[in-house]
Amino acid sequence: MVEIFTDGSSRGNPGPGGFGVVMRYKGNVKEISKGYRLTTNNRMELLAVIVGLEAMKRNDLKIRIVSDSKYVVDAINKKWVFGWQKKGFKGKKNPDLWRRYLKISAQFKNLEFVWIKGHAGHPENERCDELAVERATGSELLVDAEFEALTEENNSLL
Incomplete structure (x- = not known):
C-alpha cells in the first residue's frame, strides 16, 4: 500500500500559501x-x-491518503463532490x-x-506542515492563476 500524507497552509486566507506531501x-x-x-x-x-x-507512477496499488482537512476528506468520503459535480460546482x-x-x-x-487531527504530533503530518509553511513563507512563490483570476474578477464587482 502507498501512503500519501498531505497538508496545506495559508498565511492569511487568502494570502501566500503552500502545500506539503510525503509519500511512502x-x-x-x-x-x-x-x-x-x-x-x-x-x-x-x-x-x-x-x-x-499525480505523482503516482502506478494506478494498480491501494492508496491511503491521510489529511487533516475535513473539507477534503468529508467532501470525498461523504461523496459531496459528486453532487457538486452534477450541479456543475x-x-x-x-x-x-x-x-x-x-x-x-x-x-x-482503490x-x-x-x-487525522492536525498539529497532534503525527510525524508525517507534522513534516507535511513544515514543508507547506516553508514554501508559503519562501521567496519562490508560484502564481495560482485560477484563484487570482477569480479574486480579481470578484474585486472588480465591488
Missing part, C-alpha cells in the same frame, strides 16, 4: 512541496492531495481543483481517505 511505499519516501503568492488554506489542502496522486469554491481531483482520482481503483 515499501520503505521509500518522497516529499513534494510548492508555494503560491496568493491562495487559500483549502486550495492548498486539496492541491496537496491532487499532486500526490455552482456556488462551490475551488471548482477548478475539484475537477482536477476527479480527473486524476478516476485513474485509481483510494482510501483518512482524516
